[in-house]
Every structure is written in structure tokens, then in C-alpha cells.
Amino acid sequence: MxxxxxxxxxxxxxxxxxxxxxxxxxxxxxxxxxxxxxxxxxxxxxxxxxxxxxxxxxxxxxxxxxxxxxxxxxxxxxxxxxxxxxxxxxxxxxxxxxxxxxxxxxxxxxxxxxxxxxxxxxxxxxxxxxxxxxxxxxxxxxxxxxxxxxxxxxxxxxxxxxxxxxxxxxxxxxxxxxxxxxxxxxxxxxxxxxxxxxxxxxxxxxxxxxxxxxxxxxxxxxxxxxxxxxxxxxxxxxxxxxxxxxxxxxxxxxxxxxxxxxxxxxxxxxxxxxxxxxxxxxxxxxxxxxxxxxxxxxxxxxxxxxxxxxxxxxxxxxxxxxxxxxxxxxxxxxxxxxxxxxxxxVFVFNYASTQEKHKYDFPEGAINVTTGHGGACLLFIGEDKTALIDCGNAYCGERLVEKIKSELKGRPLDYLFLSHTHFDHIGALPSLRKQWPNLIVAGAHHGKSVLEKQSALDAIKARGEEASQTYGIGETTPVTTDGMWIDMVVGDGDVIDLGGKEIHVLETTGHTKCSLTFVIEPMSLMLASESVGILDRRGMCHPTILSSFEESIASINKCREYGAKRIVVSHYGIVPESYNEKLWNLLEKESYTEKEIIEKAWAEGKTEDEILDIMTDRYVNDERLADQTFSAYEINMRCTIRLYKPKSMDS
Structure with a gap:
């Protein structure tokens, strides 16, 4: 293929x-x-x-x-x-x-x-x-x-x-x-x-x-x-x-x-x-x-x-x-x-200049504790409480704990907020619970129900073990799903006060039904969920719509309308402030493009495997594979392809 x-x-x-x-x-x-x-x-x-x-x-x-x-x-x-x-x-x-x-x-x-x-x-x-x-x-x-x-x-x-x-x-x-x-x-x-x-x-x-x-x-x-x-x-x-x-x-x-x-x-x-x-x-x-x-x-x-x-x-x-x-x-x-x-x-004034900026060059107050491959893990320290948003892959859990401990300087980690329940964003949770037993894990209502299903936990573990074998050479953290549950359900409009910093919750479904976007105020820093899509270092968008196209477009518009000054895009990092409006337009445009390509391929009588080939040629490169194993990409892309399959073809 x-x-x-x-x-x-x-x-x-x-x-x-x-x-x-x-x-x-x-x-x-x-x-x-x-x-x-x-x-x-x-x-x-x-x-x-x-x-x-x-x-x-x-x-x-x-x-x-x-x-x-x-x-x-x-x-x-x-x-x-x-x-x-x-x-x-x-x-x-x-x-x-x-x-x-x-x-x-x-x-x-x-x-x-x-x-x-x-x-x-x-x-x-x-x-x-x-x-x-x-x-x-x-x-x-x-x-x-x-x-x-x-x-x-x-x-x-x-x-x-x-x-x-x-x-x-x-x-x-x-x-x-x-x-x-x-x-x-x-x-x-x-x-x-x-x-x-x-x-x-x-x-x-x-x-x-x-x-x-x-x-x-x-x-x-x-x-x-x-x-x-x-x-x-x-x-x-x-x-x-x-x-x-x-x-x-x-x-x-x-x-x-x-x-x-x-x-x-x-x-x-x-x-x-x-x-x-x-x-x-x-x-x-x-x-x-x-x-x-x-x-x-x-x-x-x-x-x-x-x-x-x-x-x-x-x-x-x-x-x-x-x-x-x-x-x-x-x-x-x-x-x-x-x-x-x-x-x-395209290259000298756009692409090359963005390469000079570190992938996780976040503003002051947003502490990057990311380890290994996968989504970013950001730590926020308030006057009263501390919070981590996402925790990455399981295989680097011990290194993540050590990074967080060095930043907290004896304070406990109070909250973990989950953008969604995929393995590369939730995998290190067992390591965090082991270090901080009183940790409160916050996520969407649908995410809570997902983590109550053994089949979902088995899938998370399988993907985590694959990531460990691919990227975790020399790591010693075991891949497990022990302690993987949500303690506190949060949803649209909820605000969690850390003392001097507030975490505002936006429900932004489309990638999954449990996807959440978080905005840190008064920093006006938005951590957009994958429902809006992800970027690569070329500044190009990769749609990640798995559950609903309409909901993803609505999520893009909700994030745009919030008007945050700084935006973090999953698997990419901080976006230059001058790029904000262009970003939302790009994400929306590429979502429509992906939908049109897949629908056209179905209309031409192509098989699911053939459409997967087309989308792989378009979206998969060395950089993407550095953050996501091919099998994980394939599982997600097949979901996307089936999402746009005409209902008449299922009969």
C-alpha cells in the first residue's frame, strides 16, 4: 500500500x-x-x-x-x-x-x-x-x-x-x-x-x-x-x-x-x-x-x-x-x-523563521514539563493550587514526575486536567497518582465513562506499549492503566481557581466526544483541543476529526470567538500572536479539504484502504511519525474515513 x-x-x-x-x-x-x-x-x-x-x-x-x-x-x-x-x-x-x-x-x-x-x-x-x-x-x-x-x-x-x-x-x-x-x-x-x-x-x-x-x-x-x-x-x-x-x-x-x-x-x-x-x-x-x-x-x-x-x-x-x-x-x-x-x-520568511523558535517556547507562567513524544504537558502554579494539563505517554511517566517535582519545590500537584482520553495525553496518569495519591483528575463527562470501560483501558495500554517500544528505548516506567479514572467532571463554562490563575473550560468536541479546551486567565493562554486540528513545523494543518465534522467546525469557531491572545496547538506548541486569525482560517479550510478529498474518493468507488493511502500520502511525514506511531495514525484515520462514508454504502 x-x-x-x-x-x-x-x-x-x-x-x-x-x-x-x-x-x-x-x-x-x-x-x-x-x-x-x-x-x-x-x-x-x-x-x-x-x-x-x-x-x-x-x-x-x-x-x-x-x-x-x-x-x-x-x-x-x-x-x-x-x-x-x-x-x-x-x-x-x-x-x-x-x-x-x-x-x-x-x-x-x-x-x-x-x-x-x-x-x-x-x-x-x-x-x-x-x-x-x-x-x-x-x-x-x-x-x-x-x-x-x-x-x-x-x-x-x-x-x-x-x-x-x-x-x-x-x-x-x-x-x-x-x-x-x-x-x-x-x-x-x-x-x-x-x-x-x-x-x-x-x-x-x-x-x-x-x-x-x-x-x-x-x-x-x-x-x-x-x-x-x-x-x-x-x-x-x-x-x-x-x-x-x-x-x-x-x-x-x-x-x-x-x-x-x-x-x-x-x-x-x-x-x-x-x-x-x-x-x-x-x-x-x-x-x-x-x-x-x-x-x-x-x-x-x-x-x-x-x-x-x-x-x-x-x-x-x-x-x-x-x-x-x-x-x-x-x-x-x-x-x-x-x-x-x-x-x-514560503521558506525563508515563514517556515525557516519558525524553526528558530523552540517547539515549546511558552510564555512565562506556563511551565513546559513535556517528556518523550506526544502532546505537550504544561504545569501552572497558582498561589493556592497547582495544575498540570495533560501528562503524555506512559513510558516516560517517571521522568515527568521528576520534572514536575523540581518545579513544585515540595508543593503537591493538586490537579490534572485531561484534554481527552487518548493514550498519548493520559498515559502517565498512573505515575502521577503513585507520586501524588490525592491528585484530582479532571475531565469531560464522556471521558469519565470511557475510562470506566475495560475495552478502552485495554486499547490505551496497547497503544502505550507500542509507543514505549517505538520511542521509549531505555525507559523503565511500566505501561499500566492502574488508577486511570476521572475524579472530577468539568464542562463548558467551568472555572477552577488556582489562586492568581484560573482555568476556564470549553467543551470542544469533534476529535473525540470528550475533548476539552482550557484557557488560562489572566494570561489569556488557550490550550486548544485536537478537535480544531494539529499543526506541523511547516505550519500546515492536519485535521484530526474522529467523531463529528460539524462539531469540529463549531469547536474551531468557539475557540476563535473566545479571542485568546496566545494559542497552544496540540503536538505543535505556541503559535505567534500575529498568526492567530490565520490559524483558525487554516484549520477550518483544511478540515473542509480533508472532508472533500475523502467524500470524492468514496464517490469514485475507492476502498477504505485506497483512501487511507491517499490520506497517508497527504498527511504522514517523518515529523508526524516522531509524535505518533503509524498504527495509532491508521486507527484514527480509518475512523475519519468511515465518518464520511455515504450511508448508502453501508446497506
């Missing part, structure tokens, strides 16, 4: 290379046209383009991963303008469609140059292969790249090295070195080349990044791919410069160079050209097909548009590279500039 998938850095790099190393690249035509034709000035052009290849891939992957989107408009556009995002979301696919036209022309040229055959046959064969591949979605395309691209890279490198070390005769056709009028110098050529390429980078790297489990891989994969591309382009350029007039004259210069080496080399490179055209056509056309509505007829649409691309390819491969690519590069230049601005906005 997809939840076991985790794109490696190398896999992402290979997808990147496979998408870029198409007919124009592998044939040498692009590299010669944009770099080789400038002689010694090819070197700075290649270096600049290599750096931009890395930058373009990394920026696309990082933005997509942080924003958790594959929509090209949202990845590129730095402004919250839906019309502009939609426009960009269509301009890029149109350019990618033109690239498919180019690949069809290239396959026709390959068949004609090598076999003396029909260009029509070559183009139609490409259409068939690409259509079959893309009907299998991104996963099938990735498998193709994983198998073919390493072969592609090796043959290109070996061919270039042989050209260097052999004293090959000059080609029988020579032409004057003339740059395209649209790329008169190396700087313009380099910038336009990467700008043209960027439109293929964005959709493929966005999809690949979102199938990783960490931001580091989403950045490292494209960076490695960009480095590979720099190496390959440099080798190709320098190999062709050994006979520049011949390279200028040929439609596919590297293929001609391979044939100068010998018939076998020519045949091998012909096969590589075929692979390159096929791989690049699949990668680029995939970006176009992401805009086609998946209404059960997407496969037919892919085939129809592929045929249209073939019909338009008859203008000729060489003409498209010389004139069409620079024109598309002008559009791409604008896209590249917007992508760069968006990267600085």
Missing part, C-alpha cells in the same frame, strides 16, 4: 534527470544550441545553468512540500490571488504540451535519420508508449524512470568519454557556428534555457516531493538531480566542441558523433535516444495531464491530447529547438522569477 512508500533522494533525482534529458538534451541539440555554439563562453553558461537547475528543483520541491500541494499555480504564485494562480496553473501545462509536441517531432526525426523510416511511425509509437505509461499514474512513470534513467546516464557519460579519448575524424558536413537570434550570447541563452526547462521541473518535482516523508528529501532529491544534469550537460558540450562545425550541422549531433565511433556505438546511442525521448515525453506530458479532470475518462483524454501533439509536431524538430524553445523560455523566465519570490516567502 502507498503508506509504505517513501521516495528516496536517488529516486527523485532520477525522475528529475529523466524528465530533463529528452530528445533535445540527449541528442546534444539543446546543449549545442544554448551553450556549445558560444565556444569558450560555454563554461560560464554551463555553470550558471547547473546552479539554476539545482535551485529550480529545490525551490519547487520545498514549496510543494511545505504547502502540501501539487497545484502548479500555488507552487509558483507568491500572492494569494486565485485568478492568477489559476492562470499560471494553465500556462505551465500549455507549455508542457508544446514540449510533448517537440518530443513527437524528435521521435520522428530519430526514425527518419537512423532508419530512413517514416516520421509518422516514430511519432505514433511515442504517443502509444506515453499514453500507456501515464494511464498508470505517477507511480508507473517513476518505476520507468528508476529502471531506464541510470542506463541513460551511463551511456551518455561513456559516449562522451570515448569521443574525448579517440582521435575521431572531422565530420563530412560542416556548418558555420551561428547562434539563434533569440539567444545572441551565453548569458541570455543560459537564463532562457533554464527558464524553458523550469516548466517541466515544477509539476514533476512537486509530485515527487509530496511523496517523500521529510522536507530534507524533498530538497536533496532535486539538488542531486540538478548536479547530475550539470555533469551530463558539461560532458555533452565539451564532447561536441571537438568538432563544432559538425555539431552545428546535425539535427542530432551526439547521435552523429556516436556513429563516428562505430556502428555498434551508433545503434546503442539510437536506443538511448529512444529512451530519452520516451522518458522526457512521459515526464513533461505528465505535468500537462495533471490538469485533466479525473472523471473516469482521463485515459481517453490523455490519448486524444497525445494524438493532437503528434499532429502539431510536423513543423520539425530543429525549428522547434531554435525558435520555439527560446520563446517558451521567455514565459518561463517570468515563472522562474515568481517561483523564486514564492520560495523566499
Amino acid at each position: 502507498n503508506r509504505e512508500k517513501n521516495n528516496s533522494i536517488l529516486k527523485i533525482a532520477l525522475v528529475y534527470v529523466g524528465t530533463m534529458v529528452g530528445a533535445g538534451f540527449a541528442s546534444g541539440r539543446e546543449i549545442w544550441q544554448f551553450f556549445g555554439v558560444f565556444g569558450d563562453n560555454a563554461v560560464p553558461g554551463l555553470v550558471l545553468t547547473g546552479l539554476l537547475f539545482i535551485a529550480a528543483g529545490v525551490m519547487s520541491g520545498v514549496i510543494a512540500k511545505i504547502k502540501r500541494t501539487e497545484d502548479m499555480g500555488q507552487v509558483v504564485c507568491p500572492w494569494e490571488n486565485k485568478k492568477l494562480q489559476q492562470a499560471i496553473g494553465w500556462v505551465i501545462p500549455i507549455i508542457l504540451f508544446v514540449i510533448m509536441v517537440t518530443m513527437c517531432a524528435a521521435m520522428g526525426s530519430l526514425f527518419s535519420q537512423q532508419f530512413g523510416g517514416s516520421k509518422v511511425l516514430g511519432g505514433l509509437l511515442l504517443v502509444l508508449l506515453v499514453t500507456i505509461t501515464l494511464m498508470g499514474g505517477f507511480e508507473r512513470m517513476q518505476k520507468v524512470f528508476h529502471g531506464l534513467v541510470p542506463v541513460l546516464i551511463v551511456v551518455i557519460i561513456v559516449t562522451c568519454i570515448i569521443v574525448f579519448i579517440m582521435d575521431l575524424p572531422k565530420g563530412n558536413i560542416q556548418a558555420e557556428l551561428v547562434a539563434s537570434p533569440l539567444t545572441p550570447n551565453w548569458l541570455i541563452a543560459s537564463v532562457l534555457y533554464i527558464s524553458y526547462c523550469i516548466v517541466a521541473v515544477i509539476p514533476v518535482m512537486s509530485t515527487a516531493a509530496n511523496k517523500t516523508k521529510s522536507l530534507k528529501k524533498a530538497a536533496a532529491g532535486p539538488a542531486l538531480g540538478g548536479a547530475f544534469l550539470f555533469l551530463l550537460s558539461s560532458l555533452l558540450c565539451f564532447a561536441m566542441m571537438t568538432d563544432g562545425g559538425y555539431a552545428q550541422a546535425m539535427d542530432m549531433p551526439m547521435l552523429a558523433f556516436a556513429e563516428k565511433i562505430g556502428p555498434t556505438a551508433g545503434i546503442i546511442y539510437t536506443v538511448i535516444m529512444f529512451i530519452a525521448i520516451y522518458a522526457s515525453a512521459s515526464g513533461n506530458f505528465y505535468g500537462f495531464t495533471t490538469k485533466l479532470k479525473d472523471d473516469g475518462k482521463k485515459g481517453l483524454k490523455i490519448a486524444v491530447f497525445a494524438l493532437i501533439a503528434f499532429c502539431l509536431s510536423t513543423v520539425g524538430f530543429k525549428n522547434i529547438v531554435a525558435y520555439g524553445f527560446p520563446i517558451m523560455g521567455c514565459f518561463g523566465l517570468v515563472i522562474f522569477a515568481m517561483l523564486t519570490i514564492n520560495f523566499f516567502k
